[in-house]
Amino acid sequence: MTSVIAPAFDVEKIREDFPVLKQTIHGKPLVYLDSAATAQKPFAVIDAIRKFHEVDCANIHRGVHELSQRSTAAYEETRATAKHFLNSKSVNELIFVRGTTEGINLVASSWGRKNVKEGDEIIISAMEHHSNIVPWQMLCEEKGANLRVIPMNDRGELILEEYEKLLNPRTRMVAVAHVSNALGTINPVKEMIAMAHKAGAVVLIDGAQAAPHLTVDVQDLDADFYTLSGHKVVGPTGIGILYGKAALLNAMPPYQGGGDMIKVVTFAKTTYADLPYKFEAGTPNIAGGIGLGAAFDYVNHIGLDKIAAYEHELLLYGTEALSRIPGLRIIGTARKKAAVLSFVMEGIHPHDIGTVLDRQGIAVRTGHHCAQPVMDWFQVPATTRASLAFYNTVAEIDALVAGLGRVKEIFS
């Protein structure tokens, strides 16, 4: 069936790369539709991490011995791969972080504390993940600054006219998601960045949900900061990337103090390391960094254009299939959307849907998806979310539809 949809995309061959997919759950083949929470990992990533622990394991950046040099080279190679993946000007603009959440916190804490003053404004959007709300709220509270929110329409699209009105000379920062995790909306971030720059504001893009699905070019977007989580891009958990323009990063104070982020330490004074190490205190997640490099390579090898095209076909198929189910309402119907299907069913709570689907081997996310304001806006306590990746198939969407049929049998 998949060959009808995308002849160039051999999903069955790709599925061979993901060992986790070859299992049964409660006696049924696993149908993994929770990739927006975390993506599954291909052998390439698993093997890279294993090789590090088995063959090259050593701390980085300080040993003269062979293993340390190998591990340093492998870890730093990921920065080069990330430069290619995000098209940054330099590897020095790429900071290793634990994930998107830490990337945002780093900017809010380091850039924010230095540049945001009382009465200043920070703009976020109505569809942000809690991780792109709370750090800014904390900063605003500390500084006496104000948080402003770009509203959205019924489809779950940001209203740019309202955004334009919010921008003013007091706006210091605009922090928005490239792709909404709860709704799938792809925001017009290039245009939004240009608008913010015109008003003199700096922009951070939360790329957690974009990176595994779209080509990201930070120079083309002209993003000031762009951050992503490795585990959403088929890499390991606990590692991510924060991109920042060199001029901004150079002017920022360190985020954390410790080893690796210094040049010279005396009790009188410490000189900080140059970029990117200034922001990388302590022994990092070396295995994670190496795994992330393998993940970028893996995704690049398939090609993000192909991935985006295939996932879009899955989204169209899934949208149509779910829309035919009476009493089901899709939450988030933006015209530009990633492969996220968030929905509610009349009279049936998402947790009951999730449990019944799980017993049929189908993994979906239920709850507020760390986006409570989105739930409030659509006046639902929670949704069921099927989020797709390039290793999903049309047959799996059919399984979801059949599973929802069973849900209706039980609860109607």
Next chain:
Amino acid sequence: MVDDLYQDLILDHSKRPRNCRAMADANHNAEGYNPLCGDKLKLYVKMEGDVVKDASFLGSGCAISTASASLMTESLKGKTRDEALKLLDKFHNLLTTDTPVSKDLGKLVVFCGVRDYPARVKCATLAWHTLKSALDGVAEPVTTETE
């Protein structure tokens, strides 16, 4: 089988919850809220001396939490405060341990399937922990998501 969880009595009480109303003359109230699920519950208890004269609730939640609140309010009437709290312990044991099922649970035994669904225990216990708050006079909403 998922039918072991969603037994007919649970489905019946989730679709047609009993005692689902506000109670103006309740002398014990409490709120339960599981923000991760979105389950919300307001519990009303009328005590006469040491005895539960009436119990009711309002709220929105999944089938398990709604049925649990409904069946709980039914089972409470006529119980003393101590008996109600002992029932809570027995109900909790039913959901979280393999100990033999207590006869005192009556209809509540229908929730025995929940023990095979650890992620759903908090749904079934929300009403009961809210009951404890109501009897103890706790003002803050109670949650079972941190158990």
